[in-house]
Amino acid sequence: MTSLVLTLVARREATTLTPATIALARDAIGATGETVTLSAGEAVDIPAAPTARDALPALRTALGAQAVDAILTPTQNRRKTLLVSDMDSTIVANETLDDIGAHAGLGEQIAAITTRSMNGELDFAASLRERVALLRGLPTSLLEKAWRDVTLxxxxxxxxxxxxxxxxxxxxxxxxxxxxxxxVAALCGFDENHANTLLTDTAGTTLTGQAGQPILGPDTKLHLLETLAHTHACPPAATLAIGDGANDLPMLRKAGLGLAFHAKPVVKRDIAAQINHTSLRTALFAQGYPASAFVSD
Incomplete structure (x- = not known):
């Protein structure tokens, strides 16, 4: 049977991993080996029995209001060789189309459609076309204004x-x-980036209210994950996908490790590996990286 490891990560701004919390987790999952510290007071690995999968929901309940994430992963192919990540509300804190809308005085109207789309209540392509259509005739300078709001x-x-x-x-x-x-890709150091395009008039100064075709949606994200894995000879088990919305679900399900990052309820119901309290650092801890191995520049 596949060996598993439980990674506990605390949001250090709110709490710390105490011996009591670690002991609670060890008991809950039937720990099979010694606890390994990845970052003192922040993250540990606990070897776990295969039955730990069944115990994970109860452990999360037992952790209660503590700002601690618990992620269970197989020990094989733990360090991933391909990362495919969503951008809005994942790599950045923003929903960038909503921000464009806010600068256009359409914030609430566009954000309401975005919320329904990310919750899986609307077809993604149709909802994108509907939102973009609201921008028809507006100046492209709104994009620069929205960019100034973007926060990693x-x-x-x-x-x-x-x-x-x-x-x-x-x-x-x-x-x-x-x-x-x-x-965003340049700021973070991504090898490549893929997204939709906003069409403008011939002068490049006014938005036409249309997006370039075809629309990049959930199926395209999945196809990109599969294509990159094939191109770079990356086994499916060695792939990592991260996202928060319904349009990320196909790639999250397919990846060797799909991480739901502060995700919408429809995603949390489907994806077991969840980052609900902590930062994107947890995606490294879940691969067994100690904090001493992190690279920030």
Whole structure:
């Protein structure tokens, strides 16, 4: 049977991993070996029996309100050689289309459609076309204004640069727009980025209210994961996908490790490996990286 490891990670701004919390986790999963410290007070690995999968929901309940994430992974192919990550609300804190809408005075209207789309209540392509249509006739300068609002989520740079330093291929993929993904990819150090395009008039000064075709949606994200794994001879078990919304579900299900990052309820119901309290650093701890191996520049 497959050997497993439980990774506990605490949000250090709120709490710390105490011996009592570690002991609770060890008892809950039937620990089979010694606890390994990945970052003092922040992250540990606990070898676990295969039956630990059944115990994980009860452990999360037992952890209660503590700002601690618990992620169970196989020990084989633990360090991934391909990362495919969503951008909005994952690598960055923003929903960039919502931010464009806010600067256009359409914030609530566009954000409401985004929320329904990310919750899986609307077809992604149709919802994107509906939102983009609202921008027709508006100046492209809104994109620069929205860009000034973009904030990287904590741990984003460490995640990408650490994995690249250890030989992984990294790709940023978004149902948003290349205007943002190209810049975010450069900031974090992604090898490549993929997204939709916003069409403009011939002068490049006004938005037409249309996106370039075909629309990059959930099936495209899955196809990218599969294509990159094949191109770079990466076994399926050695792939990592990270996302938060319904349009990320196909790639999260397919990846060797699919991580739901502060995800929408529809995603949490489907994906067992979840980062609910902590930062993107947890995606490295879940691969067994100690904090001393992290690369941030």
């Amino acid at each position: 989520n904590p741990g984003a740079v460490e995640l990408v640069r650490t994995m690249r330093a250890h030989g992984a291929r990294t790709a940023l993929v978004s149902g948003g727009f290349t205007f943002f993904t190209a810049r």
